[in-house]
Amino acid sequence: MIIARPEWFGIRKYTGWGVSIKTWQGAVYFAGMFLALIVLQLIPNQSAESKLVLTGVWLAFLLIDMADVMWKLKKDERERIHEAIAERNAAWGMMLVLVIGVFVELTYNALQQKIYVDPFLIGALVVGVMIKSITNYKLERED
Numbered sequence: 001m002i003i004a005r006p007e008w009f010g011i012r013k014y015t016g017w018g019v020s021i022k023t024w025q026g027a028v029y030f031a032g033m034f035l036a037l038i039v040l041q042l043i044p045n046q047s048a049e050s051k052l053v054l055t056g057v058w059l060a061f062l063l064i065d066m067a068d069v070m071w072k073l074k075k076d077e078r079e080r081i082h083e084a085i086a087e088r089n090a091a092w093g094m095m096l097v098l099v100i101g102v103f104v105e106l107t108y109n110a111l112q113q114k115i116y117v118d119p120f121l122i123g124a125l126v127v128g129v130m131i132k133s134i135t136n137y138k139l140e141r142e143d
Helices: 024-042 048-072 077-111 119-142
Strands: 009-011 019-021
Antiparallel strands (some): 009 019
């Protein structure tokens, strides 16, 4: 446990991923983290590089702290099943948008007589397929 406590937060169900504020302590935590970011940006005589490094350290701390909280949040079996179904549906939706994006980009570039697709779109699709394959393989071996 770093700073934030799991009891200050709830599972975000309807507005994306992550946590939602459940208690006043959670609100104070996020206000303090936001204030720390502002203070880091307002330090006088600071180069752009040092601001970037400080912001990166701040962001890494926030992500590690929130990952710790999310890992420790309690869920019952019903919540786990609902979350798994919601995650599956979200993944299908994102994959559909990525495939459409690749198709649109290929079509647009073909009309300009060049072949190019943003490598991040292709990377996202390839990584998604790899994760699904590895997960299915691992789950089948465990059964």
